[in-house]
Amino acid sequence: MKLTALRLHNVRRFAGRGVAVEGIGDGVNVLCAVNEFGKSTCFDALHALFFQPHSGTPGAVQGLRPYSGGNPLVEADILTGQGAFRLTKQFYGGRRAMVRELGSGRLVAQADEAERFIANLVQGGTTGPAGLLWVRQGITGIERRAKSDEEGEKRARESVLTSVQGEVESLTGGRRMAQAVADCEEELSRLVTATGRPKAGGPYAQAIEERDRLVETERRLSAEVRELREALDKRRSLRARLAELENPEQQATRLREVTQAEAALTAARAHGEALKTAEVEVALARNRLDAARQALDSHCRNWARFAVLRDLDTDGRRKRDEAQARQRAASEAGQVAATAVDTAEREEREARDLLSRLEKSLRARDAAEHLAGLLQSHAKAEAGRAEVEAIQAELKAIALPANAVKQLEAIETELVGLRAVVAARVPLLRVDYRAGVTGAVGLDGVALGDGEERSLTRSAGLEIEGVGRLTLTLPHGRDGHDELAQAEARCRALLATLGVGSLVEARQRESAIRDLTGRLGLAQQRLALLAPDGLAALRETIARLEAQSAGSVEVKGDPEAVRGALAMAEARVTASRNAQREAQSARDAAGALVVSTERALASVASELSGLAAMLGAEEGRQALDMQLAAALAEADAVFSAAQAQVETLRAGATDLAGAEAKFRRMRSVVDAAAAEIATMREEAAGLNALIGARSNDAIEEAWQEASDKLAAAQKRLAGLEREVALLTRLRDALEAARAEARDHYFAPVMGELRPLLGLLFEDATVTFDEETLLPRTVSRNGLEEPVGVLSGGMREQLAVLTRLAFARLLAKDGQPTPVILDDALVYSDDDRIERMFDALHRQASNQQIIVFSCRQRAFAQLGGNILRLVPWVPEG
Amino acid sequence: MFRFIHSSDLHIGKRFGSMPEELRGRLRDARHTVLDRLAVQARAGEAGTILLAGDCFDTETPSPAMLRQALAAMAGHAPLRWIMLPGNHDSLLADELWAAARAALPANVLLATEPEPIELEPGIMLLPAPCTTRRPGRDLTDWMDRAATPEGALRIGLAHGAIQSFSEDGVGLDIIAPDRAARSGLDYLALGDWHGQMRVNARSWYSGAPEPDRFKHDEPGRALLVSLAGPGAAPEVVPVETGSFDWRTLPLDLLSGDDAAAVLAERLPSGSLRRQSLLRVVATGRLRPQARAGLDAAVAAVTPEFAHLVLETEGLATDCESEDLDAIDRAGALRHAADRLLAESLDESRAAGERQAARDALVRLFSYCEGMPS
Structure with a gap:
């Protein structure tokens, strides 16, 4: 799109x-x-x-x-x-x-x-x-x-x-995988934490705790069971021992043994006493025996001593008599010596006296002779002294101080000089009277001769007869008057002091003094010859001689002969005295001998008399001997008997220490048994309490139960450990597979x-x-x-x-x-x-x-x- | 004719610590009430005496209440006469226990604590061999050979311990001569220790525990009703049921194609017995993952109906094939993870723990995926 x-x-x-x-x-x-x-x-x-x-x-x-x-x-x-x-x-x-x-x-x-x-x-x-x-x-x-x-x-x-x-699911396992992981995680999370440690409060941790707790319980119970079993074993052995201890036969045996041991101990003690008594008696008998033997011995000794002493006595007496004889002889010799001394001393005195008189008379004669000379000398000395004194008095009267003449001569010289000066300077006044006027003018009251020159002083009043008074005032100074006056004053003063009228006179006196001094020296020499030590000493000598010479008796004799007689007399005195001293020491020795012999004799005599008293009369002596011998024999017999008694007792003595030890041992056996019984009963009571407590707790059952529980807990824990291992493994496998799949996806x-x-x-x-x-x-x-x-x-x-x-x-x-x-x-x-x-x-x-x-x-x-x-x- | 009930190893006081909390009390209680069931069987079999051949108590120190309650229960069944022998669990070392028992001893209870003949009735002599310690280390029945009893009297031995090189506690040092009955001229030797019932010979029997306490023997709790016609006569021994809980092991040997859940369902005991059943299902063989998950689920489903049910699968292998993995996912990451876990579980070069974890993880993954909509 x-x-x-x-x-x-x-x-x-x-x-x-x-x-x-x-x-x-x-x-x-x-x-x-x-x-x-x-x-x-x-x-x-x-x-x-x-x-x-x-x-x-x-x-x-x-x-x-x-x-x-x-x-x-x-x-x-x-x-x-x-x-x-x-x-x-x-x-x-x-x-x-x-x-x-x-x-x-x-x-x-x-x-x-x-x-x-x-x-x-x-x-x-x-x-x-x-x-x-x-x-x-x-x-x-x-x-x-x-x-x-x-x-x-x-x-x-x-x-x-x-x-x-x-599909994601088909690759990663999808929900099934997620479910499996979740199941696994959930199961695992009940047991362990994310880091694989047992989860607190979870079954795994609980199983571990349970196991640990049971281990502890089992350990404790097993210890208690062991303790119980040990206590039971111990109590069993205690009881066996107690039964043994408390066995009447054994107890009777133990008591019998104690009684026997006690009887044996008593017998042993009695025997011991008897032995001790016998031993004392033996000791006594021995003492008596010793005493008897000593009595006899001393008696014999006394006799022997008595004999000796008697001899000593006789001897002592003889010695004493001899000493006395000698003392007498010495005494007599002493008398003779004393007489000899007296004689010698008298003769000496006589000789000395004679000599002294003789010498005295000789001295008196000498003194008289000397005195006459001295008296002569004294008279001369007296005269000499008087002469000296006279000269001295004369000297004193004319004495001049030393240098006086010289001073006088010096002043005279000065005066001459000064007079010359004054003369040279002084205004002279001379009046030459007209013929015929004499004395008409007087100066200071002195009539002035004609032609007479007079020196004027400072003020001179000239009375001129008939005229009146003429006053001359000369000015002072430079005329030498003053110095001359002073020197004359000094000269006068000095002369006055010397008591001479003039220098000549002073010179005369000085030569007079010289003469006198020469005479004085001669007089003094004479005096010194006559009385060298002074007149006083001479007088003293005279006085002494007069004393010596006075009252002396004329003694005839030859001093030399007299002196020889005296020396002989002195020799005799010395010899006689020596003889007397010898006699004295002989006397002393004889006296000391007498004393010592007397003393020896006295001690012998006293001992002898003591012994004699002790020994008694001569006639009873034999009887006493026999008596003492008999006493000795008797004591010996008594001692032998006691000795035999002791021997017998000793031979029959029992072991006292052994008997005592045995008795003690037997007694301790009985006591120990009693103590052990008491201890064991006590211990058994303690064990009884422990065993009773443990038994009442059915401790062994509890222990077995704990062991069983522990085994079960361990088994369960092992199961859980296996479970954890299983789940961990499964989770890891699933996660790994899923991660792989994801990567692939x-x-x-x-x-x-x-x-x-x-x-x-x-x-x-x-x-x-x-x-x-x-x-x-x-x-x-x-x-x-x-x-x-x-x-x-x-x-x-x-x-x-x-x-x-x-x-x-x-x-x-x-x-x-x-x-x-x-x-x-x-x-x-x-x-x-x-x-x-x-x-x-x-x-x-x-x-x-x-x-x-x-x-x-x-x-x-x-x-x-x-x-x-x-x-x-x-x-x- | 002398009749008596022979039983042993009551283990009164045992606490079953490894069992779930709520079951422990019941199991414990059952050990008490077995006294009543023994008494019932005695009366039913016209026996006047019950011989307990050791281990009446589980430990040397049962709680005072436990002891007194047991004694009271016995007293309650007068004129039945009870004879208790110390076993290895409650040996004579248990001073406290036996002293306390003696102190509160009912008239119809006898403690066989001395190895001396006891005249139960005229002409009936009991020869007990009490355990002196936990492990006496010698044959305690030895004395029976020499024990003199009146001519013509019945000689009944009472002992506790292993007779062959096996023992309930796994240590077989203190072996009772197997021919002790013949050697000692015993008409019957009543033995305890082995929790399963066992005839050693015509005159020697282990009665087994009257109330089982473990899966080991796989049989109901029983005692023996013994009739002795007279000296020398062969004893007539009849097992009688006394157990309250049934401890059973259910072995499931599975093949790869089996529907484990169905096999299990077939073999589980009927519903009325389940409350008193402790069942251990031991699965072995191989299973496909779904079947394995199914088995787990089936066990989990019925577990609440039983007193106790455990599934042990240590001997069970999981076979995985590609179609099994398809149940997880045909492709994708999930399948990839499953493939990897499978490979890991089969990888011999890996540590056993890792392989196990991988195997477990795979089974778990199956269980996750089963619950998901496809």
């Missing part, structure tokens, strides 16, 4: 007027105009003509009506294999549909017949596949479209595929589409949706994307290309069909549009394509048959 013309009247914006698109040719036809020009109106009108029954007023039809109302009229000329026809439809008022043969104007069909005619054209019907393919903006999903439109178009595509590939259209796609997209493949028969996904570079997420441009390009592919399929089948594009490329860029047009032109060789577009500039260069809207008035 091809469209050749389209006319419309009273449609939408063309209220009350008509427009026509005439001369639609083969290949690409482009109606390019600005918006609001009426392109979409044309498209919608054309669509309504083919798809809307003239009798109805659905939305699409309402949309055609102008606001002002009226009856839309649409007319199209078509060219089919059967010829050229004019299709006319009017909606609303005067609604009609009719088909005329274009050439003859013959009415081919009208009303419902006409509708059927049109439907056959677009939907294939019995004659063939659909006759129109539409693409408009809405096809990209951007604009909502009526479902019927979609359905119609889908039907058109389906018919295309069916015509080339056969869409193979032809893919074959057409692939080269077209190649024009726009490199290496792109498309999968089709079975329902809509339109592309579902696009794969590029290995990435598969649903069409819905593609860009608008790509989507519309894909839509256009898909229609072209279908159109090519139809064309190949000998049924060329127009493809109508209404602003189908709004999102595409110019470059793409150009390439699209290449595709369109390539198609257009035997394909009618009608393009409505507002993109004038973009489409201006694309070539094709340019269509225009022209005014049109419907016939009649």
Whole structure:
């Protein structure tokens, strides 16, 4: 089918007027105009003509009506294999549909017949596949479209595929397949989730849970059963043991054994006591025996000692007597020696006395002699001393200090000098009396001699007799008076100090002093010769000598002889004293000997007397010996008897420790048995409780039941697992088969589409949706994307290309069909549009394509048959 | 003439944990009421004594209520006399059980817990061989050879255990001499342990369980009515029915062309018995997928009528041919999937699990497609 013309009247914006698109040719036809020009109106009108029954007023039809109302009229000329026809439809008022043969104007069909005619054209019907393919903006999903439109178009595509590939159903299994898949899915979905895991709450998951729960239960119960059986076994052995323990015969045996052991123990203990007593007695007897033996021994020893002591006593006495004798001798010797000493000493004293007297008298004589000399010397010394003293007193009286003379001489010299000066400078007064006047003039009260020159002092009163008094006042200074006065004052002072009247006198005194000093030295030398140690010592010596000499008796004798006698006497004294000392030491030794012998004798005597007292009288001694010997024999006998007793007891002794151990063991056996019985009863009570509880629960039945249930659950689970495997396998098989079939079904259209796609997209493949028969996904570079997420441009390009592919399929089948594009490329860029047009032109060789577009500039260069809207008035 | 009922292996208290919840109570209850049914048979057979040859209780520790109820039931059937022997499940190790039983023992119940002759009546001596432990490890009936009984008295042995190298618990170490009756001069040896009824020789019998508890023996619950005319006389042994539930295995050996559902329907027990039936359908052989699906559906359809019904198909192979696959789809993706699953199920190089999954998947796909309008 091809469209050749389209006319419309009273449609939408063309209220009350008509427009026509005439001369639609083969290949690409482009109606390019600005918006609001009426392109979409044309498209919608054309669509309504083919798809809307003239009798109805659905939305699409309402949309055609102008606001002002009226009856839309649409007319199209078509060219089919059967010829050229004019299709006319009017909606609303005067609604009609009719088909005329274009050439003859013959009415081919009208009303419902006409509708059927049109439907056959677009939907294939019995004659063939659909006759129109539409693409408009809405096809990209951007604009909502009526479902019927979609359905119609889908039907058109389906018919295309069916015509080339056969029925979809026969290929994909159709409803049966869908049903089988749905059944399978439903069964599977009860068991598992989409990812193949057991579905929560589903029978599979429940079976797993049940199995797990039962495994747990079975395990628990089996443990409890085991516990029960162990408890039973244990209780059984406990009971056996208890029965054994509580056996009266055995208990009696045990008690008997204890009693026996106790008796044996008591006997052993008694025996032990007896032995101990006997041993004590033996010890006692041994002590007594020892005592008796000791008594006898000491007695014998005493005797022996007594004999010895007696000898010692005799000996001691003898020694003592000897010592006493010696002491006496020594004493006598001592007396002699003492007498000798006294004699010697007296003689010595006498000799000494004589000598002393003799010497005394000698000394007195000497002293007297010496005294006379000394007295002489003393008198001289006294005189000498008096002389010295006199000289000294004289000296003292005239003594001058040292340098006094020299000072005096110096001052005198100075005075001379000064006098000379004064003399040289002093105004002199001299009166030369006229003869005869004497003394008429006095100066300061002194009459002036004639010719006498007098020096004037500072003020001089001159009394001139008869004249009166003349006062002269001289000026002070430079006349040397002052210095002279001072020096004279000093000289006077010094003289006064020296007590001399003048230098001469001083010189006289000085030489007097020198003389005196010489005399004094001589006197002193003399005195020193007479009394070298001074007068006092001399006087003392004199006094001593006077004493010595005074009262002395004249003794006759030769001092040397006397001295020799004295030495002899002294020697005798010494010898006698030595002899006396020797005698003394002999006496001492004798005394000590006496003491020691006495002491030894005393100790011997005391011991002897002690022993004698102990030993008693001589006559009883024998009896005592015998008595002691008898006591010893008796003690020995007693000891032997006790010893024998102990031996006997020891020989017959039982093992006390053993008896005790046995008794203890027996006792512990009885006690242990009692304790064990108690413990076992307790344990048995515990076991009874456990067993009772478990038995009451019928635990074994429960366990077997659980085991059975577990087996059943496992079986059921295995069945379900098999079911899941089965269903999974089936679903996979069905899906795989269906996918394959689908691919096969869409193979032809893919074959057409692939080269077209190649024009726009490199290496792109498309999968089709079975329902809509339109592309579902696009794969590029290995990435598969649903069409819905593609860009608008790509989507519309894909839509256009898909229609072209279908159109090519139809064309190949000998049924060329127009493809109508209404602003189908709004999102595409110019470059793409150009390439699209290449595709369109390539198609257009035997394909009618009608393009409505507002993109004038973009489409201006694309070539094709340019269509225009022209005014049109419907016939009649 | 001395008559008695010989039974064993009551396993009172067994809980049947592997059975569905709602069935467990009934099965358990049936083990109790079997005492009544034994008593009924005793009275019917004019027997005054019921010998229970071990395993009266399932475990060593039945709940006190369980024990007391059993004893009460026995007491209720006085003057019938009950003799209980400890078996391997309720051996003498079960102190608690036997102590409790002794404590509440009714006058008409006797516990044969000692290996000593018991004079049931003048001239009738019972020689019990109670199990001492779970696995005694020796022939407990050994003592019977030497057991002295009065001259001219009947000697009746009572024992529990395996007599050949088989046993109900699968361990056959404690074997009772098969000729014990002859050796010990027993007029009759009443045996327990084997849950199926079995004649060992003219004088030795296993009574079997009076109320079955497993599919193994495939026979109704029975006991034995034994009549002894006198010492040395051959015993007259008559099986009597005591079971309440019927445990049966139904083998279905199928051929590829069989209509399994029809075969099953033919062989199922009649409707009135189904409530008391536990049925195990063991399908073997080969089936086409539709028939297989049909079998599943048929089993599913009747299952609610039975106390318990299980279908075991481990031995059943599924044959698939192209027409079978046509039932899924003649062409197209669905058929393609079916082809692939079939190929996979037959691919020997694959793991058994995978093949199994593929086979199961194919059968499931059949069942889906069957339910769809073609």
